[in-house]
Amino acid sequence: MNSEETNGGLPTADDVVTAADVRAARERLEDVVHRTPLDRSTTFAERSGATSVGLKLENMQRTGSFKSRGAYNTMAQLSPEERERGVVASSAGNHAQGVALAGRLLDVDTTIVVPEVTPSAKIEATRGYGADVVVEGDIYERSYEHALELADEEELSFVHPFNDEAIIAGQGTVGLELLEQYPELDTVLVSIGGGGLISGIATVLEARDPDVRVVGVQPEGASHAKPSLERGEIHELSDVDTVAEGIADTRLLEKTFAVVRERVDDVVSVSDREMSVAVTLLAERAKTVAETAGAAPLAALLSGTVDVDDEHVAVVVSGGNVNLSEHGELTRTGRMELGRYAEARLAIADWPTGVETLAATVEQHGAELDVLERARRTATDDPNRTPVTVGVAGSGPEHLSAVLGALDERDGIGVADDTLDE
Structure with a gap:
């Protein structure tokens, strides 16, 4: 009887990926990806009650996220015939860029299917690496189905964004770097979309130091992993509703579920507003740009969702691919949540000269007039x-x-009563 038969038809974690697989991936990636920095943050340690907090800045990785690790590790192992035919992938954005970069480095033609919600910055960046981009589907699952159809019709190799042994092993190299950069580590917080990144990191940490706690973080509007672990089977959402499109998956799949249920200690959820606060504070305090998916672990840390008192905590900032207008909206929301930004409706006499009085009054009181619209x-x-x-x-x-x-x-200036009541 094989291991899948004894495990309810699912593979075991060791069937999927081992620490040796991750070490082999690291050798392939040695001259390809960056060893991203671990930035210690006294501010976030004080806010959370942790002894120390280290930000693992994968937003500074090539293509702006960790995804290039798994994509290159997978495509480097394709046969010459598979490379000649080319590959296809589906992605909400970051995997797309990882596959596109790997294709350019390995001289492999790439086609990427992305959902309609994918930010234009990610689409243009993917094309910039030489990939053909196809926009198909209102959510990721529809893009995934279309990519599989293309793979079948055009005999392309499908590069899965997470449910693949080589992908998981490549992402796990983040964990190897963490152990070297942060040997006192007690807890690591990692975003979960499809589960590839956390599966790889958890594999490395369990093998080297099983006492290190691995906690996954998902948006409330795409929280499928926790119920999957509680039920002992994959739970699929019928829809998702979150600003964090990079982790807006509807489910784990067989391989990532097998690893997550054996090697991940807990999964928590955070709100879109909490992620907006985290994006804001990363920009303001850590001077780093993160997308909402990348900021989700920090949101869990700062919201108190995870008890980290007196611990050394790593926060994996998994990506920073966000366009400037979206980042501006996120930080505005974040500042509102922090009580440092207010919107008001005013009535001004003597337009437009009354605007000068308004601006001068704001300035005199040490505030900033950010927006003024009729x-x-x-x-x-x-x-x-x-x-x-x-x-x-x-x-x-x-x-x-x-x-x-x-x-x-x-x-000459009146403020709406409901604004003052707030």
Whole structure:
């Protein structure tokens, strides 16, 4: 009787990937990927109660995420015939760039199928590495199905984004670096989409130091791993609803589920707003740009979802592929959650000269006027005043309340009552 028959039809973790597989992957990747930095953060340690916090900055990896590790490790092992025919992959963005880069380095033609929600920055970056990009499907699962159809119709090798032994082994090289850079490590927090990254990292850590706790982090709107572990079988979501498109998968698959259930200690969920706060604080305190998927582990740390008192904690910042307008929206949301940004509706007399009074008042009170736009007039607006909406940044809720109060007291400026009530 083989191991799959004794394990409910599923492979065991050792059937999928071992620490030796990860070490072999590292040799293939030695001259291809960056050894990304581990940035210690006193600020995040103090905020979380941890003894120390180390940010493993995979957003500084080639292509802007960890995905190039697994993609190259997989494609480097293709036969000459498979390389000649080319490969196809499906991705929400980061795997796409990893496969495209590997294709360029190995001289393999690549076709990438991405869902409609994929940010334009990721699509353009993928094309920049030489791949053909096909936009198909409203969610990732539809893109995945289309990529499999292309593989069958055109005899292409399909490079799976996570449910593949070589992919998992390549991603596990992050764990090898963590052990070398952070030997005192107690807990590591890792995002989960399909589970490839956490499977690889957990494999390395279990083999070297089984006392290190591995915790997966998912968005509340795409939280499939926890119920899968609780039920002992793969749980598939019918839909996902999260701003973190990079980990907006609907399920684990057989290989990643096998590894996660044996080697991952826990899985937690965070909200989109908590991830926005993490994106904001990474930019402000760590001076690093992260996408929401990459910031999810920090969101779990700072929200108190995981107890890390007196521990040495690694936070894997898995990617930083986010366009500037989206990053701006995320940090605005984050600052609002932190009580350092407020939006208000005002009524200004003497347009446009009243704008000067408004701006001067904000500046005099040590705040920043971030946005000022004319608002659509409603039936309740004074016909002799111009309605506007403003965004004001300050140091905290009390400061912003004082600024809005000062605006309301100025002649020719009125602040909506519901804004002041907030």
